[in-house]
Amino acid sequence: MPRKSFFQLNINKRNRIINAGLSEFSQYSYNEASTNSIVKKAYISKGSLFKYFINKEDLYFYILDYVIADLSRSLKDELPKLKGDLFQIVLIYAEAEFNWYIENTNKYRLLKRAFSDDNSSIYIKTMERYKLIGDSFYYKILENIETQILNWEKEKVLNILKWILEGLNEKFMKEADQYSNINDIKDCYFNELNQYIEMLKKGLYK
Amino acid sequence: MPRKSFFQLNINKRNRIINAGLSEFSQYSYNEASTNSIVKKAYISKGSLFKYFINKEDLYFYILDYVIADLSRSLKDELPKLKGDLFQIVLIYAEAEFNWYIENTNKYRLLKRAFSDDNSSIYIKTMERYKLIGDSFYYKILENIETQILNWEKEKVLNILKWILEGLNEKFMKEADQYSNINDIKDCYFNELNQYIEMLKKGLYK
DNA sequence: TTGCATAATGACCAGATGGTCACTAGATGG
């Protein structure tokens, strides 16, 4: 947790530090990210940074918490909309998640980096810290959905859906800069996702 | 490419260097991997390493080439076995790939690291170098398979299959150390993969 | 204006990095 002094800062400066951290940690892995670079981006001195945060790790997890809280809030706002059968709910959920990603590309990259397994010591600490979260938001939303209509083990169905969402998200986030209009890519994504869901429901064979 | 002197080394020493590189680059990202550490693992001096290789990047790509060649050879050996419809072929291919992974876990980790998008400069160079490979082996094998039986756009079917394979591979590679017998995990994997394929063929709905 | 408390600074530290190069040990040929 940041030191008291950090929260006594005026909002402007605090945001400059947060944005500097976001920028650095979304571009570089934890070890490759440089506190010197963060300090420059935030227009503060090295000494100040370590007056506000205990150390680099403290800063990192503050930023990560911040991003996760932001995403969680965004997704929770969508909860009331989640109605219908499993696939309708997945569609709504995935669309909300992707919309947030495409509007917060650097936060998306930071999350992707933070939770992609590279068995570094910071990754292990990250897993410890967020063992409750991770997949669990996705599974929690879906676990109470009626599944009598399903022909298969629920866990496996959710896995398939999760892997397809991950693959599709990554595919579109890679192509993101090719779209001039942000709504174009959202439409495109949603359209393609719909197709995949149809394929899954009806089976791939004729 | 390594310098001539590297290939004049006796096999023992050459292998020590290759294994040291494999170990280091599978544990750490390119930037975090240390030539000092590689040198220690290989029981050679720092000066020697840079007599054999132009620089760290040269060493890295030699190791990466080596691993890719190894996997390619392994998969090519399986080519004659690839018979039947799309799903049978995917099953055989995936099994071969997974078997190689589980028998070469550090090479698997190295490949995963090398080809996971982190837009670092080494990643960009890696993409340049291997633009032909990447997914293409997977798609190349499957592109000539008859698909009249399919109800959907072939590319999308291949995507779904690819994403499920990736997800399943990662899931099992993470759990790998929980299995005492290597054949247990292979059986488990193959069994679960079969289920997913069945689900895809017949559709998730009742 | 003075005195004091707190905030901000950047030179500095020890340690690590990729890479070099003057040197040495050992083999080879005469």
Place this chain on the structure above:
DNA sequence: CCATCTAGTGACCATCTGGTCATTATGCAA
């Protein structure tokens, strides 16, 4: 036994890292 050569060495270099701390700047009360 010497002379020559070359493969191997590790101290060394510049540069970077996360983190510290004596010094300075700032704001405020009296």
